[in-house]
Amino acid sequence: MYTHILSTNDFTSRQEIEVMVKAGQSMVKHALARTYSTKFPDKKAVLAFFEPSTRTHKSHKQAALNLGMRIDEFSGAEGTSLMKHESLADTARMIAGQGADILVLRATQEGSARWVAEVIEQYGHQVTVINGGDGRNQHPTQTLLDLLTILEKKGRLDDLHIGLVGDLANGRTAVSLIQALKHFDNIRVTLVAPKGAEMLPQYKAGINIVCESESMEALRDCDVIYVTRFQLERITDPILRQSVQGKYVFNKKFLDSCQPDVIVMHPLPSVEEIAADIKHDPRMVAFEQAEYGIPARMAVFVRALLDPFQGLGQWSPDRDLLSESREFPIAADMKPVKFFQPINHGTVIDHIPSGEAINVIRILESISCITDELPRQLVQHVHTRKYEGQKDVLLLPDIMLDPISAATVQYIFPEITVNEFPGNNIKVKRTYKVPSHVEGIFRCPNDSCITNREPEAISRFRIINRSMTHSSARCIYCERDFTHYQLLMCLAA
Ligand code: NCD
Numbered sequence: 001m002y003t004h005i006l007s008t009n010d011f012t013s014r015q016e017i018e019v020m021v022k023a024g025q026s027m028v029k030h031a032l033a034r035t036y037s038t039k040f041p042d043k044k045a046v047l048a049f050f051e052p053s054t055r056t057h058k059s060h061k062q063a064a065l066n067l068g069m070r071i072d073e074f075s076g077a078e079g080t081s082l083m084k085h086e087s088l089a090d091t092a093r094m095i096a097g098q099g100a101d102i103l104v105l106r107a108t109q110e111g112s113a114r115w116v117a118e119v120i121e122q123y124g125h126q127v128t129v130i131n132g133g134d135g136r137n138q139h140p141t142q143t144l145l146d147l148l149t150i151l152e153k154k155g156r157l158d159d160l161h162i163g164l165v166g167d168l169a170n171g172r173t174a175v176s177l178i179q180a181l182k183h184f185d186n187i188r189v190t191l192v193a194p195k196g197a198e199m200l201p202q203y204k205a206g207i208n209i210v211c212e213s214e215s216m217e218a219l220r221d222c223d224v225i226y227v228t229r230f231q232l233e234r235i236t237d238p239i240l241r242q243s244v245q246g247k248y249v250f251n252k253k254f255l256d257s258c259q260p261d262v263i264v265m266h267p268l269p270s271v272e273e274i275a276a277d278i279k280h281d282p283r284m285v286a287f288e289q290a291e292y293g294i295p296a297r298m299a300v301f302v303r304a305l306l307d308p309f310q311g312l313g314q315w316s317p318d319r320d321l322l323s324e325s326r327e328f329p330i331a332a333d334m335k336p337v338k339f340f341q342p343i344n345h346g347t348v349i350d351h352i353p354s355g356e357a358i359n360v361i362r363i364l365e366s367i368s369c370i371t372d373e374l375p376r377q378l379v380q381h382v383h384t385r386k387y388e389g390q391k392d393v394l395l396l397p398d399i400m401l402d403p404i405s406a407a408t409v410q411y412i413f414p415e416i417t418v419n420e421f422p423g424n425n426i427k428v429k430r431t432y433k434v435p436s437h438v439e440g441i442f443r444c445p446n447d448s449c450i451t452n453r454e455p456e457a458i459s460r461f462r463i464i465n466r467s468m469t470h471s472s473a474r475c476i477y478c479e480r481d482f483t484h485y486q487l488l489m490c491l492a493a
Contacts, residue, residue: 001016001310002117002310002311002312003128003303003304003307003308003309003310003311004113004117004128004129004130004131004311004312005128005129005130005131005140005141005300006113006114006117006129006131006138006140007113007114007131007137007138007140007176007179007479008138008140008143008176008177008179008180009138009179009479010140011140011179011180011183013183014183014184017144017147017180017183018157020144020299020300020303021144021147021148021151021157021296022151023299023302023303024144024145024148024292024295024296024298024299024300025148025151025152025295026295026299027294027295027296027298027299027302028148028152028292028295030066030295030298031062031063031066031291031294031295031298032291032294034065034066036066036067036298038067038302039067039068040067040068040069040101040301040305041068041069041070042070043067043069043070043101043102043305044069044070044071044072044099044100044101044102045060045064045069045070045071045072045100045101045102045103045104045301046071046072046073046095046100046102046103046104047060047061047064047071047072047073047074047104047132048073048074048091048095048103048104048105048106048107049073049074049075049076049104049105049106049132050074050076050077050080050082050105050106050107050108051076051106051107051108051133052076053075053106053132053133054268054269055267055268055290055293056104056106056132056133056139056141056142056293057073057075057106057132059145059290059293059294059296059297060104060130060132060293060297061073062294063293063294063295063297063298063300063301064102064301066294066298067298067301067302067305069101069102069301072095072098072100087453087454087455087456088107088109088112088115088116088450088453088454089115089116089119089454089456089457092116092119092120093119093120093123095120095127096120096123096125096127097123097125100125100127101127101128101304101305102127102128102129102130102301102304102305103116103120103127103128103129103130104130104132105129105130105131105132105134106132106133106134107133107134107135107450108134108135108448109134109135109448109449109450109452109453109478110134110135110136110137110446110448110449110450110477110478110479110480111134111135111137111449111450111451111475111476111477111478111479112131112134112135112450113129113130113131113132113134113138114131114312114450114476114477115450115451115454115457115477116129117129117311117312118312119456121311121312121313126309126311128304128309130300130304133172134172134450135172135234135448135478136169136170136171136172136175136231136234136448137172137175137478137479138172138175138176138479139172139173139176139267140176140180141293141296141297141300142172142173142176142177142267142293143173143176143177143179143180144296144299144300145289145290145292145293145296145297146173146177146226146265146267146289147177147180148292148295148296149265149285149288149289149292150224150263150265152288152292153263153285153288154223154224154263157184158184158185158186158187159185159186159187160184160186160187160188160223160224161188161189161190161210161221161222161223161224162181162187162188162189162190162222162223162224162225162226163189163190163191163192163218163219163222163224163225163226164177164178164189164190164191164192164199164226164228165191165192165193165216165219165225165226165227165228165248166192166193166197166227166228166229166230166248166273167193167197167228167229167230167231167235167244168191168193168197168198168199168228169193169196169197169198169199169200170197170230170231170234170235171228171229171231171267173226173228173267174199174226174228175199175200175203177226178199178203178204178207179203181207182206182207187207187208188208188209188210189207189208189209189210190209190210190211190212190213190218190219190221190222191204191209191211191212191213192212192213192214192215192216192218192219192248193212193214194214194240194243194244194247195214196237196240197230197235197240197244198212200480200481202472202474202480202481216248216250216254219258220257220258220259221259222258222259222262223259223261223262223263224262224263224265225250225258225262225263225264225265226265226266227248227250227264227265227266227270227273227274227286228266228267228273229266229269229270229271229273230244230245230247230271245272246272248273249272249273249274249275250264250273250274250275250278250284251275251277251278252275252277252278252281255278255281255283255284262283263283263284263285264278264283264284264285264286265285265286265289266286266289267286267289267290268286268287268289268290270286274286315437315460317404317437317439318403318404318407318435318436318437320403320433321403321404321406321407321432321433321435322403322430322431322432322433323431323432323433324429324430324431325428325429325430325431326428326429326430327426327427327428327429328426328427328428328429329425329426329427330421330425330426330427343395343397343421344421344423344425345397345398345421345422345423346395346396346397346398346399346400346420346421347395347396347399347400347401347418347419347420347421348393348394348395348396348418348419348421349393349394349396349409349416349417349418349419350391350393350416350417350418350419351384351386351387351391351393351415351416351417352391352392352393352394352413352415352416353387353391353392353413353415354380354381354387354390354391354392355380355381355392356392356413357378357379357380357392357393357394358378359412359488359491360392360394360409360413360416361376361378361394362491363405363408363409363412363441363491364401364405364409366440366441366491366492367404367405367408367440367441370396370399374396374398374399375397375398376394376395376396376397377394377395377397378392378393378394378395379392379393379394379395380392386415387415400420400422401418401420403432404435406418406430406432407432407433407434407435408435408438408441410431410432410434411434411435411438411463411466411484412484412487412488414466414467414468415468417429417430417431418430418431418432434463434466435463436462436463437460437461437462437463437476438460438461438463438473438487439458439459439460439461440458440459440460440492441459441487441491441492442459442461442487442488442490442491442492443459443490443491443492444459444461444475444477444478444480444490445480445482445486445487445489445490446475446478446480448478449475449477449478449480450477450478451475451477451478457477459475459477459492460475460476460477461473461474461475461476461482461487462474462476464481466484471483471484471485473487
């Protein structure tokens, strides 16, 4: 695993998470007493908070101070050249170039932390990047302190019924937490959110969801109720904005009707979700939870400073994408062709769904494997038994597709066949495997993904699955899943 802490989705095992949570637990006694004896006076933490923050910023700062580190910090983008439209990548290069061992980043665009980690590595610096919140996407160290709180208060991380409530569409803390909870045993989750603020289905995969409801009543059986604020800064729909005001307020009366040993957590800030009559109630642990931010982050810093740096590394494109290749002599196979001239040398992409040949051309143009100067023949709406009677055919004289380009087209249109005519009167029929990634071809459909803001960023989607009927590809930056139709709508110009 990388040294960077970018997403709870990167955590691959329960053990990996537990090691970090337990390291945080061992720091609890040192956090306020400031008694941790190992100091790092030569190490520097840069706290770059380009969005408002109280707890996350100050607890990272206190963690760094407790470890005797040097600190540099930004509170908001105001006063930086980001206001003059400098890119985040250039800002990150400067931070790294001026010397940093750890960079804690909070930024508006989803995927910012991963993008910055990549840029700094390519610039040749070893800086551990910690995601302090990137838009709606992730807040992994919040999850570590949330788990630390659960462990301290409940004594376990398994066998729990956890209620997540509030803005499950726009808040990052609940989304980060649920993805980490997948690794623990017998976790049941109840989701409570109003219509329009429900959690995206992709985050629910692999977790036992007991119930989804709009009503707080569904939370009565929970061991832990994790409340979140409506993220008004990210809700644009005026009707939803209005309807969520005062929607979920937790007070003593409600808590008295829940499990006797329930705890109420909240990442804070709370606006109106925690009534005055439970601010000091022992069941309402949000302020202690916030205090656990210091030991949790001390543990994260120590890990980053003592373990050998392990970067994201270079991205290596797929090899061996060819799945099948069969040769036919042309004379025996070639039927008379009514609609187009057969070619002796080049490629024919056949069985393209009717009307889609133009998209195949656009995909190939974005990979730069064909340009508009090169001849091509596009035959649309040819009669076929497949696709309700019609298909498109694309002839590319003198062009041989490389495997990545061909596999990418086949990923979008699995039904196609790629016929190569290398000369010598033979035809080679090829089929390709689903590529592991698709890079630089489609703009990320999520407008607030960092790849849509940074001029240097190249979109990259990891293919999660692809069959004739079902597809999903995950943007490696904003971590959102999209179908191939959604990607096709976003072919880069
Ligand atoms: C949260 C955040 O910024 O995601 N706060 C935090 O970091 N403790 C939650 C919020 O802003 O609602």
